Amino acid sequence: MRADNSISNDTSRWVKKPVSKQQIEPLCNSFNISPLLASVFIRRGITEGKDILYYLEDDLRFQHNPFLFSGMEDAVERIMQAKEEGEKVLIFGDSDVDGVSSTAILYEELVRLGIDVQWRLPLEADGYGLSIAAIDDFAAQDGTLIITVDCGISNNEEIAHASDLGIEVIVTDHHNPPEELPQAIIFINPKMEDSLYPFDGISGAAVAYKLVSALRFAQSDFYNAEISILELSQNQQEQCFYADCIKIRNLVKIKELHEKIIPGQTSIYDLKLPYFLQGQLIYSWDSRTTLNLLSQIFGSGIEFNLNDLRSEIGAVIPSVKNKSAAQIKALSQIAKYTGSEASEIESIYNLYVTYCKKLIADKKPQQVQDEQKDLQLVALAALADIMPMKNENRIFVKNGISSIKKNRPRQGLAELFNKLNINLDGLSSTDLSWSVIPALNAAGRMGHSDIALKLLISNDAREREQLAVTINKMNEERKDLVSNAYYKIHDTAQQSIQLHSNKLCVSVDECINKGVTGILAARLMQDFNVPTITLTYENDICIGSMRSCRGFIATSFLDSLGDIYINHGGHNFAAGFSFHKSNLELFLKRVQESSNSVTLDAETACIDIDAELPLEHLTPENFNLLDIFDPFGAESPELILMTRGLKLIDTMVLGKKEPHHLKMIFETGTYKIPAMFWGQAERLKKDIIIGKKYDVLYNMSRNYYNGTKTNQLIVKEIVPAQ
Template identity: 25%
Template sequence: MEEKIKWVVKDNKLNEDASQLSNELNVDIIIAEMLVSRGIKTFDQSKSFFRPNISQLHDPFLMRDMNIAVERILLAINQKEKIMVYGDYDVDGISSVALMSSFLKDMGAIVSTYIPDRSEGYGLSTNGIEEAYEKNQTLIITLDCGINAIQQSKFASEKGIDLVICDHHLPSEALPKACAILNPKRKDCNYPFKELCGCGIGFKLIQAINNKIGKKIENILHFLDLVAIACAADIVSLEGENRTLTFLGLRQLNSKPRLGIKLLINQKSKIKINDLLFFIAPRINAAGRLAKPSIGLRLLTETKKDKLIEIINTIEELNSKRREVEKSMANQAFEKIKSSTNNNFYSSVVCQDDWHKGVIGIVASRLIDKFYKPTIVFCESKKGELTGSGRSIKNVDIHEILSRCEEYILSYGGHKYAAGLKIAKKNLINFSQKFDEESGKLLNNNLPSKQILIESEINLRSITPKFFRILNQFQPFGPANKTPIFLSKNLEVFGDIHKVGKNKEHLKINISQDRENIFSAIGFNLSSKIEILETSNFDMVYTIEENIWNGKSTIQLNIKDIK
């Protein structure tokens, strides 16, 4: 059974801060309330929010161990040591490796790259260390991984290999043995912004090296396109330094994109963060999910057009296959949950031995969308062992849940809303029951309800060209700066109702309020709501977006729900 959607309007009641800001900025009170709800209460804070620039980037040497990392890398370059740049196999890791290896090569370093495939598993591996040893590489720089590589770091040390670890995942109490560990989440790190992605930390490292050798920051700004892609793909908080990095990265993508991205996206219109999240990132990921992550890396580093066209053709084929596999697995998972007589109450745990390991994370996200419960999807990775990918819902920390299930887990790691784990196959039932029990505790034994968080209730007449222009300046949208969703009441259809799409699953209508202020609206997968539209006036929650058709730009409402 699909969850009913609850509408929750933000408590953005008029206050002195919003009223004063509205006057100072000469903007609608709705805009001022949106700013205040994001912690922006003054003219100067508003200026920084709407006009991100490089002066807002923090000093990279505020990060613990940064100076040590810089000195070790410069020593390796000067002494012609061989360096391995090692990254995780997701978009953040691949982008990080592209950034770091390209920067070091520009400096004349002797560099090779290593990205494990999914069969090898997440994180710094003994295989990678063995390869570094065989190639006489004396320094490994890890990106987007390594913070919990306790045993692997000892192995590297035994082989005479130094480690510089750049990671944003939560550290354990014990830290690995390394020359330097760059992670703002370290308890002993006073870096002012904690939510950088792996590629963001990689950028801070090259910023520090660039600074140390006396170069201007403009020397490395062309790498920010990679940081923007990583921030979008890893769904990090888009506030503070992440907002600045992503804003500047999008500017780079729109002014001078690297050739691989330019050929891949093949469009003349402006690249926005949704293009990174829903177009570019899935294609980079598809290579790592179904083939080799090195294909995605080559997309980001190759400079020859003919080779890039071959790479892009391969990526498009893999992405099409990924979609087919994902659809099949998701349908099977839906049926398992619907038909199970012993299905968990507060969570969803599903397993099928032959599911594709590279796609279980996407399927977990699909299950969240449909059933809105903390979710784990398992497949068999080797005989007697299951690999799982977990996703969670608002205010439910899946990493915390897994920490309470450790008696049934071989290994795990991740974030508040996404995690990976391995368990013995024989422990599946016990793990599933314990996972459900602990999910229930975090939910206070209340079934979760899917919510739409509404920015504000507005009248359609508020949607003026000026309002829309300022609204666009809130971009890039993402966690901590969500795309604003508005509520308007007592609406009616103006003209005919059109069902569109291959299976007529979408709605296309014109709506009005008080028989004026007519707007075009699209509702994806909302054709089931047609009866409401035909029989009465209705309330609607929606986002406001630009629609470009035949070169003409108009305001369009993207319907999220109707009541």
């Protein structure tokens, strides 16, 4: 679009990557999806079943097992030991939404377990992460175990101090680990190389939720129970048998064995199978058939004690009790996404996991309710910390929003939603990101993160109501602070870019409230499209935030500036730090010198289009694309679609104080579709004319008003149709 905001006929910036029929058909056939959906997946690089799964499924059974963390079993054992021995436990969190949510999730579960637990968030004097003062205060109470949530991975000095005082520390975190790790007894961090967890993009609250899920599982009969599943198959052509075994502990596969057995040639003493199964509780899907095959192979002189898995699972899941192993594989939802890699025993294992979880849920319905409450906070944290909206994060956010809608908001959120006038019927990830999360974050930014935490964990309805009012007021104060500071520093921040090789923006000003450095850095980064650092100082301490873009890793850059920090850390594109004011000149000098070697991904003016919808395909049914791709967020932006030849049949100017926005009605020939063009009201009659046809670039959206749901377009660009 031209700078004067008038309509141009140029659509050269609208780029739609070509997709072939040969690419589309396999996805349509494998996953039973439409060519439209398949084409969007392909353009977004989502072509493997393991990735497509998280767009087509939202069942919690598709999340990863918490015991995949290498340290999870040790963490559970240590916490249960603290319960048994009556130890004092401290949960130390962070002050943002992720940290407060993490603390609330773990605190509530440890209270349920009857553990003597307390919580603490950073005080203004503490800075980021676990503090010496917090450790000393806890030691004075004879505390013996600290569990960090959403922090701790960089607190080497503090954890060493705790150890000197006889306090053990479990670190649960999700920030990038430093080269030298602290001496904690247990780490649960998906970003650590030896974590063994299959997805490193979860929030700190999700890590806490995984720990809580493991603690809940530890209260079941399946905890630490080892079983083996054995399946035999006969290959008539090769005149042999194949033995497939999986050993399971805490519902995680810990060992596998696959052997070929040739009758008359393979002795049982030549096989690994007997040793693999020794001392195990052994299951087979159809134990009678498996025993018959074993007799054929080894004769009747060797006995195997097998339990029949089909009868056990069939009693809980009746739909499978008459199914063969081959039929179980055909029915397996998970197998659909693993393709040729799936096997009968893999499908039986997946079904066994589902069976165990169903048994636990039936026996402990309160745990299911507690999990739903936790997921509301996990969803908030994923959006607040801008976690990549892929893999199990999609399941967390979908289930969290669904829980809010169906089960109503949990305590604390209910009161806050009421103050913010949140419409639950139309609640989306965008509503949470733009309204709820900033309000919750405001408490921490204004130096009172404890108020947000108390709101979430208080059992007193009157107290929660008062806290929600306080947070709402703080949010308004936060908005004023950001607005005033942004106006004051904008021009000097822009001028700093040239001083930093046109690759960095740096702003230092005492007027900036330390609680909003991150917000300001993010806004300046969006304005100038370069990584941005904002700094303020109070007394002898400088506090800053960095927000990055265009492929530049913030934490690596801060690391490269040398050992000048009190503390620093964060994520690839969002980091924080502090140092003594005496180092300010040195810090700024190093940043400027380093800017010469900064490498940024190239800027592009092109707009990638996910799909072109012809007029006849712009139907209410195709708005279901929203349900598949929502939640949107990091690494999963809103869909950008294009339709040619939309006829504009009506317009209306909207705006509460000033008429800035343009509401439009387009006609497809079959349907009339409303659309919003934000901030473009002045173009009405100037170059947007009723009765003309236009090519439109847009996002799909839904509007909820007075209980009515309406599909609508959010116009990005518009040009006269050719």
